[in-house]
Ligand SMILES: Cc1cc2nc3c(=O)[nH]c(=O)nc-3n(C[C@H](O)[C@H](O)[C@H](O)COP(=O)(O)OP(=O)(O)OC[C@H]3O[C@@H](n4cnc5c(N)ncnc54)[C@H](O)[C@@H]3O)c2cc1C
């Protein structure tokens with residue numbers, strides 16, 4: 051059994067007790083301790099800033115040209131915090147409870163409670179940095195609702211919350227760079243972990259501009275490298291998001307937790323053709339005000355405006371009256387798939403449902419007219435006022451929709467369909483965020499820790515910043531306090547040489563294949579296997595087939611991929627080939643994990659395990675555990691289990707009816 | 708939207724590395740769908756080049772949602788192409804018709820050296836932020852977020868400026884390669900908020916000094932930057948920056 055090292059004691063005291071008793075590193079010793087941080091998204095940038103402020107010597111790495119461009123920048127809707135500014139019954143306990151339930155009882159109570167506790171500090175910290183959250187006329191902060199909750203606890207900055215939070219963290223990071231506490235390496239990709247005496251002691255990175263390999267020592271290494279949704283090829287993730295950093299760590303001994311837990315987001319712009327390179331999210335915040343529907347008649351090809359009210363099926367409101375359009379993502383996505391599979395889908399592909407703002411525009415318009423004292427306003431005036439309100443709340447999202455589809459969502463309902471969005475699985479970490487390799491940590495989306503089998507909206511930003519600003523500064527000290535006598539290890543050490551040679555050999559091997567098929571074509575094929583057989587619905591036969599298909603794809607890749615250009619130059623195709631090779635291996639493990647978990651929970655839906663009403667059926671007797679996979683050899687893994695115990699939030703059938 | 712296919716001629720700047728002189732190459736791209744994005748059209752061209760054994764075209768991109776600021780193509784003489792308030796990745800092919808010729812170049816500015824083809828080095832922007840584009844607050848000691856009420860109008864304006872994505876189109880559009888719009892957006896974002904007030908003098912002075920050091924040119928108020936900015940950062944910020952700078956210069960005493 052794996053030991054998650056959760057502190058003893060009552061749930062609400064664990065973190066306070068931990069902080070009161072963990073070991074500390076004194077300021078003078080911090081100055082001689084070096085920490086490597088892979089990734090500068092919310093998790094990495096916040097960790098780097100906080101650790102730099104404490105006086106550690108930090109190096110950050112990212113593959114983009116600037117830390118500010120990390121994928122976190124794209125988060126739209128908002129960030130949760132148990133501030134209870136709305137006086138609507140929120141509390142640390144309720145945020146904890148919603149998150150555990152939302153995750154379908156597959157997350158650790160101790161971690162999630164800590165997350166809820168520090169959530170309020172995050173908002174304070176961000177405001178102090180100058181993050182311009184939305185405000186009310188009285189000058190105080192505004193909140194909105196998100197799925198899976200009945201309170202308003204989401205803080206936001208229009209539809210650009212991730213951008214504003216990341217710029218806040220980036221500015222804090224740049225300040226530390228200016229102060230000399232952090233050295234920043236952009237356009238660098240980590241390609242291996244270096245282990246010495248069983249501990250993580252450094253990395254091998256490739257300078258993407260020159261192609262040169264570099265060795266960097268660290269007393270500890272933090273992986274803040276994001277999620278792996280791009281294993282599906284099409285996802286809402288940025289084009290560069292990849293699993294390589296986490297995968298290299300996995301191969302070097304870090305267990306991979308719950309790899310099959312994938313979040314399929316219900317509201318994304320549907321695929322338009324084979325040329326599609328990525329999918330675009332329409333923020334969950336749109337479900338606050340928009341209503342989701344399909345025609346009541348199968349194959350109805352009328353325009354949406356021609357379908358009268360009583361011939362529309364607002365299926366979420368019908369099936370889940372208590373939460374309506376704000377059910378959690380996994381539930382909303384499956385419901386959309388169910389309607390489309392049954393022949394009620396809309397648009398040319400019939401793989402879409404409507405997200406309609408007409409009612410919201412009218413409702414807001416009437417309120418505005420009342421505020422402005424306009425009596426008996428005409429429908430046009432109401433509409434004009436309503437459009438203005440919707441524009442302020444969601445303007446950038448509506449503009450984005452129009453740019454992509456050429457349709458005006460203020461006039462016609464948006465067409466949406468579920469798409470891969472987030473990965474709850476990731477490197478297994480203990481309470482201190484340490485992986486199974488001592489000195490190697492994983493933060494943010496890269497770890498598996500807090501969201502169980504389904505993440506609630508607005509909780510990833512919260513977790514990334516909680517890990518970076520408020521958790522790691524304490525937990526890393528507990529490890530480094532025993533390491534203050536370790537002098538920096540010269541990178542001429544044989545372990546560095548060996549790791550670098552391994553990386554070099556692999557790159558040369560890839561370049562020498564000189565086959566016929568492009569990297570992109572392999573990635574697309576992998577994505578199709580994953581989407582068809584390890585996507586929104588999974589079954590035993592499909593998963594077994596997928597494993598065989600992926601193994602074949604791997605062979606083909608390593609014998610027929612074509613990578614143009616050279617090694618010692620900027621070569622994006624080579625970078626991509628390295629990443630796709632790792633995605634292929636990960637894909638196999640995801641299918642293996644999905645096959646092993648013969649229950650449905652959260653985003654993991656096994657067709658064999660459903661209730662009569664088609665809802666996910668958990669099997670707590672057999673599967674109330676975290677699956678942590680140990681890499682043994684090519685295509686061989688050993689399963690370790692971490693039992694989940696629920697002392698406070700007792701597992702029950704999740705109901706949003 | 709009616710969907711159609713088109714054939715296009717592309718003239719693309721190719722440059723092996725920063726020391727290479729570089730030149731235009733001409734490519735024919737067939738059967739481009741009006742529903743594709745501009746970068747998807749490049750993906751297709753690149754796939755073809757690889758299959759033909761040629762070197763694909765290097766360009767920066769990541770989010771493809773108009774928010775990360777990575778993409779940066781100078782299209783027919785205009786950063787990010789013909790659409791208003793748009794990024795290259797959000798430009799879609801319905802902006803073009805069958806038979807069109809499109810010329811694509813990298814950002815051109817002394818402070819943004821070309822790395823390869825259409826990819827440039829914008830690390831100067833990071834260094835400008837390092838010189839003062841932040842509020843000096845350490846983690847862990849702020850007051851409650853609602854302890855500092857901020858007028859909604861001011862908060863909204865600060866947000867509008869904080870929306871800058873650091874793409875550098877403003878520099879690419881400017882005949883002097885000035886970075887004033889970028890710097891003014893950051894200075895305004897922070898100066899408009901009470902939290903940013905204590906450091907506002909040093910911030911304006913230091914950021915402008917760094918901007919000059921990086922080799923960006925001066926501003927002559929032509930407004931080219933505002934016209935191409937994907938986030939509609941207003942040129943009135945430059946006036947605000949100038950007055951911040953002047954005031955700081957007049958009153959700073961150290
Ligand atoms: C479109 C979209 C909208 C979202 N909206 C919301 C929202 O409203 N609310 C919410 O809570 N969550 C949202 N999420 C989820 C959330 O944005 C992410 O989970 C979160 O930002 C991840 O942050 P991170 O710091 O873990 O990783 P990322 O931001 O993905 O950063 C990863 C970093 O690692 C670096 N990196 C990766 N591999 C390597 C390597 N090998 N070498 C060097 N560097 C490497 C990258 O350069 C980057 O700096 C959204 C996600 C998407 C896709």
Ligand code: SF4
Pocket residue numbers: 870871872873874875876877878888889892935936937938939940
């Ligand atoms: S001001 Fe506008 S054009 Fe200039 S970097 Fe910012 S977003 Fe880009």
Ligand code: FES
Pocket residue numbers: 767768769770771772773774775776777778794795796797
């Ligand atoms: S690719 Fe991110 S803004 Fe264009």
